Amino acid sequence: MPTSTQNVQTILNNLKQAYPNAKYELDWETPLQLLVATILAAQCTDERVNKVTKTLFPKYPTAQAYAEVDILELEEDLKPTGFYRNKAKTVKSMCQDLVERYGGEVPKTMDELVTLPGVARKTANVVLNTAFNMPSGIIVDTHVARVSQRMGLTKRKTPETIEQELMLLVPQEEWTFWGPAVVLHGRYTCTAKKPKCSECVLKNVCEKIGVTTTDN
DNA sequence: CTCCCGATAT
DNA sequence: ATATCAGGAG
Known part of the structure; x- marks a missing residue:
């Protein structure tokens, strides 16, 4: 050996x-919530992300809600997580993509996930491993x-x-x-x-x- | 490679 | 002052 x-x-x-x-320490209840939380977690502690998502998740219950929000309002919501302009743009366009191509649902394959804006293998693995219990990587x-x-x-x-x-x-x-x-x-x-x-x-x-x- | 963002640890 | 923090895009 x-x-x-x-x-x-x-x-x-x-x-x-x-x-x-x-287990992952980000708070979430749905795959979409975990996906958003993981994007917000870039260069930011989980503690701060959890504090933001506590009010963010009730405000945006669906991908459609993020897709339709005014970008400036979403920027304000995401401000405490840092990189807030990038993250707001990423979350909004990713959710528009989810609505247009996947009926608002989070896809369950690596190939599909990494085509979403702002999602690379790390974020996709978090969602697949944690929310879908799949050993994708x-x-x-x-x-x-x-x-x-x-x-x-x-x-x-x-x-x-x-x-x-x-x-x-x-x-x-x-x-x-x-x-x-x-x-x-x-x-x-x-x-x-x-x-x-x-x-x-x-x-x-x-x-x-x-x-x-x-x-x- | 740089940029994005701001708080915190050292 | 500088490095680092549940990264990814251009």
């Missing part, structure tokens, strides 16, 4: 012990990318190529667990600045590539 495969098993075991119920956000590189699981730089390598290493039945678990690990332990290596459950199989500051 290759070393990397052995490491992946160890990583999985330790992650499951540390984050047994790992592995969520690779800034956290998963950073942790994977530090662990020595990949030397690639772009989310797409990192995802490709991870999909070869991680068994498919673990894909939907891997993403949320590694995101949590990256957010709270393997942080971008000053990672907490001394309390890391993966320290024994981590190569600490590019880690310059540790707490021990």
Whole structure:
């Protein structure tokens, strides 16, 4: 058995012990809500997104509602999440697309999702993994990318190529667990600045590539 | 590669 | 002051 495969098993075991119920922390009830929340989550904490969507979701119950809103009003609604002009434009045009091409429903395939404005593989994987329980791929956000590189699981730089390598290493039945678990690990332990290596459950199989500051 | 946006951590 | 934050488009 290759070393990397052995490491992946160890990583999985330790992650499951540390984050047994790992799941995405964005608040949502419908696929459309999760899709919108994930777009708003770009360069913004989930906590802030949840605060905004608490009032946003009741105001816009359907894709049609976003599609018809005045762009300036939507910009105001999304302002606290940052990148608000881009996000308002993206959400509105994406929902227009949903209404025109998919009857207002969120499509359930990767090929269809990534044709929507503002949706690439990361956002599509979040929706497919979380809302539709489909192992379409592995969520690779800034956290998963950073942790994977530090662990020595990949030397690639772009989310797409990192995802490709991870999909070869991680068994498919673990894909939907891997993403949320590694995101949590990256957010709270393997942080971008000053990672907490001394309390890391993966320290024994981590190569600490590019880690310059540790707490021990 | 840059740009979009603003709050927070360091 | 600067890096970073559940990214994606041009």
